[in-house]
Amino acid sequence: MLTFKKMKKTALVTGANKGIGFGIAKHLGLSGWRIIIGARCPERAEKAIKELQSIGIDVAGWVNVELADESTLQQAAKEVNEKYPELTLLVNNAGIPGDMSVDSGHTELCDIRETVEVNFIGTFMLTQALMPLLEKNHGRIVNVTVPSEISPYWHPLAYVTSKAAQNAMMGVMAMEFQQKGTPLEIFSVHPGPTTTDLNGNMALPGFHDIETVGAKMAELINDGRIHQGEFVELYPIVKED
Numbered sequence: 001m002l003t004f005k006k007m008k009k010t011a012l013v014t015g016a017n018k019g020i021g022f023g024i025a026k027h028l029g030l031s032g033w034r035i036i037i038g039a040r041c042p043e044r045a046e047k048a049i050k051e052l053q054s055i056g057i058d059v060a061g062w063v064n065v066e067l068a069d070e071s072t073l074q075q076a077a078k079e080v081n082e083k084y085p086e087l088t089l090l091v092n093n094a095g096i097p098g099d100m101s102v103d104s105g106h107t108e109l110c111d112i113r114e115t116v117e118v119n120f121i122g123t124f125m126l127t128q129a130l131m132p133l134l135e136k137n138h139g140r141i142v143n144v145t146v147p148s149e150i151s152p153y154w155h156p157l158a159y160v161t162s163k164a165a166q167n168a169m170m171g172v173m174a175m176e177f178q179q180k181g182t183p184l185e186i187f188s189v190h191p192g193p194t195t196t197d198l199n200g201n202m203a204l205p206g207f208h209d210i211e212t213v214g215a216k217m218a219e220l221i222n223d224g225r226i227h228q229g230e231f232v233e234l235y236p237i238v239k240e241d
């Protein structure tokens with residue numbers, strides 16, 4: 001069984017300037033983690049940092065993470081290695097919805113490309129670039145995602161495809177870590193329907209807010225158990241009436 005070294009707990013959360021990422025950063029911070037904000041806009045990053053620091057959270061700083069731009073991701077990994085060599089947790093949260101208003105027959109190729117580029121390829125590139133550091137620190141990678149299984153209630157092609165690819169990445173990496181005895185852990189979490197900008201701040205029955213989801217996510221990460229290769233569902237997808 002893998003063991004994880006006890007060391008100063010530092011987490012990089014991508015897309016932490018708002019939405020679920022902000023909720024995760026906040027509740028990890030409240031539970032004692034030192035937080036690095038992953039964001040792609042200085043003003044939005046600074047605003048989140050101020051808000052987190054105002055409630056006593058230890059924010060190490062922010063790094064520029066633009067998932068659609070490989071050079072930014074390589075630079076972000078370099079910066080993290082230099083400034084925060086104690087990193088033990090990467091939360092791959094940043095993501096985009098793609099066009100959720102069309103069925104598969106009307107989905108534009110550029111929408112599929114962009115959504116896959118951000119949600120899968122960018123997430124993969126950042127994960128790969130940070131893997132050596134996380135391995136050295138016996139760290140963890142947590143992906144924020146949706147199930148690969150197709151829900152009867154809700155199934156936008158570009159989004160679901162991009163997340164299914166990301167889920168496959170998680171499964172493959174977890175299998176390899178286990179088979180090779182690599183001191184690294186990866187698992188995925190489906191937060192369930194959450195009221196954020198991603199869905200136009202929908203607040204239907206069955207939806208939760210970022211506080212609830214952020215707190216539950218931090219609780220899961222802090223539960224002291226190994227979740228290698230797991231797909232953890234915090235809340236299920238519901239029928240939107």
Ligand SMILES: NC(=O)c1ccc[n+]([C@@H]2O[C@H](COP(=O)([O-])OP(=O)(O)OC[C@H]3O[C@@H](n4cnc5c(N)ncnc54)[C@H](OP(=O)(O)O)[C@@H]3O)[C@@H](O)[C@H]2O)c1
Nearest residue numbers: 015019020065066067093094095145192193194196197198
């Ligand atoms: N909301 C839900 O119901 C729900 C359910 C299941 C899973 N999720 C997943 O949860 C994660 C967070 O979503 P959310 O609902 O919190 O959405 P959100 O409020 O729209 O936040 C998305 C975050 O991702 C960042 N982002 C977007 N495009 C990016 C890019 N190209 N490069 C880097 N960062 C980028 C955004 O930064 P900017 O502010 O700069 O745009 C923002 O920080 C996503 O992966 C989503 O798929 C959400």
